[in-house]
Amino acid sequence: xxxxxxxxxxxxxxxxxxxxxxxSAAFNVDYGGAFRLxxxxxEKLVDLETLGxxxxxxxxxxxxxxxxxxxxxxxxxxxxxxxxxxYYLGTYKPLETPDRTSDSNRFDVDELIVDNLYFDYRNVxxxxxxxxxxxxxxxxxxxxxxxxxxxxPGDGSRTAxxxxxxxxxxxNESNSVDLVYLSDPKSDTYLPSLYPARSDSIPTYxxxxxxLNASDEQGxxxxxxxxxxxxxxxEPYYIYKEEDxxxxxxxxxxxxxxxxxxxxxxxxxxxxxxxxxxxxYDNGRDRKANGGYLFVGRKHEAAPLKPxxxxxxxxxxGDDPSTPQHEGWDPLFARAxxxxxxxxxxxxxxxxxxxxxxxxxxxxLHIYLANxxxxxxxxxxxxxxYQYLRSDQTTSGLNPAMFSNNSKERGxxxxxxxxxxxxxxxxxxxxxxxxxxxxxxxxxAENAALLRWQMQYRF
Numbered sequence: 001x002x003x004x005x006x007x008x009x010x011x012x013x014x015x016x017x018x019x020x021x022x023x024s025a026a027f028n029v030d031y032g033g034a035f036r037l038x039x040x041x042x043e044k045l046v047d048l049e050t051l052g053x054x055x056x057x058x059x060x061x062x063x064x065x066x067x068x069x070x071x072x073x074x075x076x077x078x079x080x081x082x083x084x085x086x087y088y089l090g091t092y093k094p095l096e097t098p099d100r101t102s103d104s105n106r107f108d109v110d111e112l113i114v115d116n117l118y119f120d121y122r123n124v125x126x127x128x129x130x131x132x133x134x135x136x137x138x139x140x141x142x143x144x145x146x147x148x149x150x151x152x153p154g155d156g157s158r159t160a161x162x163x164x165x166x167x168x169x170x171x172n173e174s175n176s177v178d179l180v181y182l183s184d185p186k187s188d189t190y191l192p193s194l195y196p197a198r199s200d201s202i203p204t205y206x207x208x209x210x211x212l213n214a215s216d217e218q219g220x221x222x223x224x225x226x227x228x229x230x231x232x233x234x235e236p237y238y239i240y241k242e243e244d245x246x247x248x249x250x251x252x253x254x255x256x257x258x259x260x261x262x263x264x265x266x267x268x269x270x271x272x273x274x275x276x277x278x279x280x281y282d283n284g285r286d287r288k289a290n291g292g293y294l295f296v297g298r299k300h301e302a303a304p305l306k307p308x309x310x311x312x313x314x315x316x317x318g319d320d321p322s323t324p325q326h327e328g329w330d331p332l333f334a335r336a337x338x339x340x341x342x343x344x345x346x347x348x349x350x351x352x353x354x355x356x357x358x359x360x361x362x363x364x365l366h367i368y369l370a371n372x373x374x375x376x377x378x379x380x381x382x383x384x385x386y387q388y389l390r391s392d393q394t395t396s397g398l399n400p401a402m403f404s405n406n407s408k409e410r411g412x413x414x415x416x417x418x419x420x421x422x423x424x425x426x427x428x429x430x431x432x433x434x435x436x437x438x439x440x441x442x443x444x445a446e447n448a449a450l451l452r453w454q455m456q457y458r459f
Contacts, residue, residue: 037455048448054091058086061085077119083109086107115159126325130170135190136162147334148334152213153358164184164323175226176225186214269310276288276290278342312368343435392408394406407457408440417429428453433449
């Protein structure tokens with residue numbers, strides 16, 4: 001692959017030159033922002049009490065400002081700046097100081113970063129071709145985010161951007177093809193940020209910038225979207241990804257070939273996805289894996305509370321230690337909360353050899369799910385989920401005190417989210433999740449809980 005920094009810099013420069021030519025044209029400008037306040041409480045969450053790590057109780061204060069400009073009908077630009085400061089309660093303090101009893105390290109002011117910066121060129125040369133070049137989000141763009149969701153998993157939900165160049169060929173009203181090049185460095189090397197000086201001992205920062213990935217990554221995505229008829233939609237895709245060495249692992253070059261299908265008949269919906277991965281590390285070790293999901297559900301629009309339910313199964317292969325190749329599923333660009341929030345953290349000790357200190361490396365997993373959603377009013381909703389988790393292979397992980405290595409029964413997860421829209425600008429939710437470890441873990445592992453509330457104001 002061509003050097004990622006060179007490729008992205010050239011593409012971004014082309015976008016700048018393109019819009020410099022039309023800067024004198026008439027354009028429309030819009031702007032806005034958002035402030036999100038969260039409090040989170042983690043009880044025995046990260047290590048299931050096997051290492052005695054302290055619980056976490058902290059506030060997250062994310063603020064964003066954005067602006068966009070339209071240069072005629074087909075040209076546009078978008079800029080978004082973000083900061084997420086944190087304040088920690090209790091005994092856990094992420095910012096190390098010589099005096100562990102001091103309150104001076106409870107507040108992390110974080111960075112002021114360029115969250116999004118991209119340029120749009122629609123109907124290129126009069127063709128049904130759209131370009132978007134720069135830092136951009138892909139939330140909701142590719143299926144249910146099974147493989148493409150978050151380009152910055154290391155900073156949680158602070159950001160989710162990809163440094164990317166995307167071309168969309170609109171074949172007709174029912175068919176389109178996306179071609180995407182993306183680059184996700186370990187820490188931001190493309191755009192500047194404002195930040196305070198920090199100690200080099202803080203593990204969540206690299207060169208005084210937030211850790212965003214386990215390693216430098218880049219990839220190419222070819223993604224099709226087809227509406228076959230009023231009942232069936234298909235999304236075939238091919239994804240190539242390179243992951244630079246992490247720990248003892250060599251560089252990985254991985255291919256993923258798969259597709260997603262959605263069948264809708266009245267109030268019934270069937271949706272599924274399957275993908276096969278193949279590639280190799282630079283040391284010659286092969287990597288092959290499979291993953292996918294299948295859900296069936298129905299929405300009862302005319303019934304009281306408009307209940308909507310679905311039953312599903314998720315599969316991600318695990319590595320068999322008795323074979324020379326690696327069979328573990330690679331979540332590619334989807335290391336983010338998907339099926340639940342609480343289980344992304346214990347995975348750190350299980351997958352660190354391949355993913356580094358990044359949560360949500362979904363792999364070696366079978367999930368059986370039952371979901372229910374109720375609408376109390378047009379603005380108040382309740383979502384409930386029960387999940388039974390198993391592994392594809394046993395594991396000893398990075399923390400032997402945590403894993404039994406003689407069972408595939410991971411445990412059970414229950415989730416609850418009550419959300420409400422107070423106004424068009426103000427919304428909030430209450431969230432609770434509970435994990436009961438199975439025999440996949442040792443007797444030292446204890447139940448874990450996650451509690452969260454949020455208020456968000458947009459303008």
